Amino acid sequence: xxxxxxxxxxxxxxxxxxxxxxxxxxLPGETLIYLGDTARLPYGSKSxxxxxxxxxxNVSFLAKSQxxxxxxxxxxxxxxxxxxxxxxxxxxxxxxxxxxxxAAVAATRSGIIGVIGQPGxxxxxxxxxxxxxxxxxxxxxSRPTPLLVPLAEEGWVGTEVARLVLKEYLTPLVEKGIDxxxxxxxxxxxxxxxxxALFATEHPRDIVLVDSAVSIAVELRKLLTSQxxxxxxxxxxxxxxxxxxxxxxxxxxxxxxxxxFPQVLHVDL
Amino acid sequence: xxxxxxxxxxxxxxxxxxxxxxxxxxLPGETLIYLGDTARLPYGSKSxxxxxxxxxxNVSFLAKSQxxxxxxxxxxxxxxxxxxxxxxxxxxxxxxxxxxxxAAVAATRSGIIGVIGQPGxxxxxxxxxxxxxxxxxxxxxSRPTPLLVPLAEEGWVGTEVARLVLKEYLTPLVEKGIDxxxxxxxxxxxxxxxxxALFATEHPRDIVLVDSAVSIAVELRKLLTSQxxxxxxxxxxxxxxxxxxxxxxxxxxxxxxxxxFPQVLHVDL
Numbered sequence: 358x359x360x361x362x363x364x365x366x367x368x369x370x371x372x373x374x375x376x377x378x379x380x381x382x383x384l385p386g387e388t389l390i391y392l393g394d395t396a397r398l399p400y401g402s403k404s405x406x407x408x409x410x411x412x413x414x415n416v417s418f419l420a421k422s423q424x425x426x427x428x429x430x431x432x433x434x435x436x437x438x439x440x441x442x443x444x445x446x447x448x449x450x451x452x453x454x455x456x457x458x459x460a461a462v463a464a465t466r467s468g469i470i471g472v473i474g475q476p477g478x479x480x481x482x483x484x485x486x487x488x489x490x491x492x493x494x495x496x497x498x499s500r501p502t503p504l505l506v507p508l509a510e511e512g513w514v515g516t517e518v519a520r521l522v523l524k525e526y527l528t529p530l531v532e533k534g535i536d537x538x539x540x541x542x543x544x545x546x547x548x549x550x551x552x553x554a555l556f557a558t559e560h561p562r563d564i565v566l567v568d569s570a571v572s573i574a575v576e577l578r579k580l581l582t583s584q585x586x587x588x589x590x591x592x593x594x595x596x597x598x599x600x601x602x603x604x605x606x607x608x609x610x611x612x613x614x615x616x617x618f619p620q621v622l623h624v625d626l
Numbered sequence: 627x628x629x630x631x632x633x634x635x636x637x638x639x640x641x642x643x644x645x646x647x648x649x650x651x652x653l654p655g656e657t658l659i660y661l662g663d664t665a666r667l668p669y670g671s672k673s674x675x676x677x678x679x680x681x682x683x684n685v686s687f688l689a690k691s692q693x694x695x696x697x698x699x700x701x702x703x704x705x706x707x708x709x710x711x712x713x714x715x716x717x718x719x720x721x722x723x724x725x726x727x728x729a730a731v732a733a734t735r736s737g738i739i740g741v742i743g744q745p746g747x748x749x750x751x752x753x754x755x756x757x758x759x760x761x762x763x764x765x766x767x768s769r770p771t772p773l774l775v776p777l778a779e780e781g782w783v784g785t786e787v788a789r790l791v792l793k794e795y796l797t798p799l800v801e802k803g804i805d806x807x808x809x810x811x812x813x814x815x816x817x818x819x820x821x822x823a824l825f826a827t828e829h830p831r832d833i834v835l836v837d838s839a840v841s842i843a844v845e846l847r848k849l850l851t852s853q854x855x856x857x858x859x860x861x862x863x864x865x866x867x868x869x870x871x872x873x874x875x876x877x878x879x880x881x882x883x884x885x886x887f888p889q890v891l892h893v894d895l
Contacts (some may be wrong), residue, residue, distance in 0.1 A: 397677045504780055510772075512770055513773075518790050
């Protein structure tokens, strides 16, 4: 295995760039190849069969490059497609569910955990089973919160509309006594501040927000270290691909990646 | 041309069923073949190139059946893909833009018309040019209103959140003095009642809502009549296809179609 092989990262769109960014922070010497399947997004509202089909195509594309690991940045794909993906490549395939579940269990004191995500993620029940695997006495309340993605993409984070939507979605979970909330979608961390404000004013309770992007980056560093696969010291040369307009990807994705892209290439899958 | 050939109708998903329903009302003897490309929805946020590619695939599928006309129920496809579609089939291809534009011109008294739609539709500027073609002195104010689709699909029509979103989107158009509003997306007619209530209470002005589904059904009847292509009196046998889960299509689509489906078939495109 080549130390300087790249790390493949993919998502249905641009949200996975928050995961890629955390990996780049945690492992600054590693080269990332990122694929956003923007022509078919969102995955979160689609059936498991369709999501698996798209995920297999994405991984087949990434695997044309020399890789040492693949990170599934999308919660929906992580929920339903990991077994299928592990059948078609020999390198490790990491999903966001298990790292997020472990972080939630580490954070909770009451053992009452909330999970929000897109419909496909919640329907799969994968967060529940991953949490119960490490904390069998945990009580988990989950809810699909689909409007948060278009609200984020419309740039309405921080608005009164967003506050009302968050309140509508979260109040039932808070009333169940959760002290930890898993943000089970790459877009949701954008609402961290507004969620904290909501919990502080509406419900006087301290609720820990779990962002899987941070957890998976740490997990990936441990994996590469244990397998002696860290890149030699060198500046990385990331590559970014999108299946729809590269111009839109570069413009909207900038907010998720945190800086401008050198170049975004189009790929037809 | 066979009188009893079917009418092909397609959309990115289930919204186009509102158009199919109007056609079935206007032309109760005609057999419809409906395709919802639910595996790739939504189209409204995607680039023109990608939308054209998907639309060509959809029409190629529909054209395997014997057709006498194709109705593009999707505003985004109607905005960008009609020339490409007319190249690959010989039967008439009708889009929703021109009928909607003509209905808006017929309705307006002040000549000041508002248009709302998904980003791809508004970006194309097709409603503007279609309106100006029949009323060159019209003043048109348009706005992308992407959140209305997930709000409708989440079942939040009629809620306080929906009211705030509509107010945020529409107030600038009302302030421009529009007396007619084109609902440039198949999902938007679900908000008719709430829009009328908003205009009545917030802005004391009578604004006519234009729903293209009704206009295109009338247009299609005129076309078939003029070409002597109306079906012989017989009960129609509609067929419905979806590219993602047929179960979800049948469940959610029921509200748009107005009754249960005999059967929905899956097609992999």
